[in-house]
Amino acid sequence: MYELERPVWAQVDLDQLAENMRAIQRAVPGKRIMSVVKGDAYGHGMIPVARTFKSCGIRDFAVALLGEAVELREKDPESTIMVLGYSDPRGARIAISEGITSTVFDYSVAEEFSKEACRLGKEAKIAIVLDSGMGRIGYVPSPKTLEEIQAIAKLPGLRLEEFFSHFATADARDPREAKRQLARYEAFRQELAEVGVHFKHYHMANSAAILNHTGSLMDTVRPGIIQYGYYPRAKEPSKSIKVSPVLTWKTKLIQVKEVAQGTPIGYSQTWRAPRTSLIGTIPLGYADGLTRALSNKGRVLIRGAAAPIRGLVCMDQCMVDLTQIPKARVGDEVTVLGTDGGAVYDADDMAKDLSTISYEVLCDISRRVPRKYIHGKKEGQ
Numbered sequence: 001m002y003e004l005e006r007p008v009w010a011q012v013d014l015d016q017l018a019e020n021m022r023a024i025q026r027a028v029p030g031k032r033i034m035s036v037v038k039g040d041a042y043g044h045g046m047i048p049v050a051r052t053f054k055s056c057g058i059r060d061f062a063v064a065l066l067g068e069a070v071e072l073r074e075k076d077p078e079s080t081i082m083v084l085g086y087s088d089p090r091g092a093r094i095a096i097s098e099g100i101t102s103t104v105f106d107y108s109v110a111e112e113f114s115k116e117a118c119r120l121g122k123e124a125k126i127a128i129v130l131d132s133g134m135g136r137i138g139y140v141p142s143p144k145t146l147e148e149i150q151a152i153a154k155l156p157g158l159r160l161e162e163f164f165s166h167f168a169t170a171d172a173r174d175p176r177e178a179k180r181q182l183a184r185y186e187a188f189r190q191e192l193a194e195v196g197v198h199f200k201h202y203h204m205a206n207s208a209a210i211l212n213h214t215g216s217l218m219d220t221v222r223p224g225i226i227q228y229g230y231y232p233r234a235k236e237p238s239k240s241i242k243v244s245p246v247l248t249w250k251t252k253l254i255q256v257k258e259v260a261q262g263t264p265i266g267y268s269q270t271w272r273a274p275r276t277s278l279i280g281t282i283p284l285g286y287a288d289g290l291t292r293a294l295s296n297k298g299r300v301l302i303r304g305a306a307a308p309i310r311g312l313v314c315m316d317q318c319m320v321d322l323t324q325i326p327k328a329r330v331g332d333e334v335t336v337l338g339t340d341g342g343a344v345y346d347a348d349d350m351a352k353d354l355s356t357i358s359y360e361v362l363c364d365i366s367r368r369v370p371r372k373y374i375h376g377k378k379e380g381q
């Protein structure tokens, strides 16, 4: 419905996506790769992305929510699917029935999963998360935690699958805090082993750790952003894992007009032409994910050159300055994210304009923007 006669689309190059995954696989031989496809695969579309990774041999996926896990399970009955975030006991029945791994960091929640597993006559796959320094979810290492996990391990109907933690600073230039986190995790894992608690898999490494802390890879790694072609440190490509962005966001100029010096542009008239100017309108705005914070700040690419955003970004439209691109015409292709000739404005560039990170820029591209998938140079929805 959204693609009906509106020239706005995000092109996702599945061949490049597969190349990125192969680059990761080459860098971590023998490791189990748990591909992170939460947030609709960082805005790229979870189902086509997971399908592409499966064709590369990936059999383990991580999402944030039970809803995402169920959506993936419908299309993929075999792979491991783990919910990294809070697993509400109200979802225990569906998680267990669908063979989805649930993350637990509380005895009473584990008990609920155990009871539901016994009721269903099935096993509940459980992951336990350790807070080794992120301060987000998870057990803090302590004697009490050790006792509690031992008690969880004795509950009937639970299968202890994953024992994991998450780095807070693996992308930092100073490696010391990440090393401290790793040491905390390793020490606690050892304590668990000493009291006879064992999991099938142990992991901690996100993209930044895969790149910067190769001693933290254990048996499983959890790459997210590098799969999609961006590096955790913006514009700092790695020599060991070469990836490229797979998503290009496009639109077209729908109007071009010359305006006189002093002409105001957009709501609240926040920009006035300092001289005779050429102004173009594009048919997308903040409801598409072109955030309003880009007003008078961001830019798009047209005919290989940058066209600055002028005035406030509207909900569905936005104005750009074509004065430096006098040949611009209605119907010209506009690159909102990507490359055009020698010019580049990617999610790292937009993130810089917004004081955020590529992750957020990609996740913000709304569902209103149809994704077009390129595979073997063929296009599909």
Ligand SMILES: Cc1ncc(COP(=O)(O)O)c(C=O)c1O
Residues within 6 Å of the ligand: 036, 084, 166, 205, 206, 207, 208, 222, 223, 224, 225, 226, 232
């Ligand atoms: C628990 C967990 N593991 C792995 C990842 C993947 O991280 P990245 O995209 O930095 O590789 C995330 C993403 O935020 C996460 O929350």
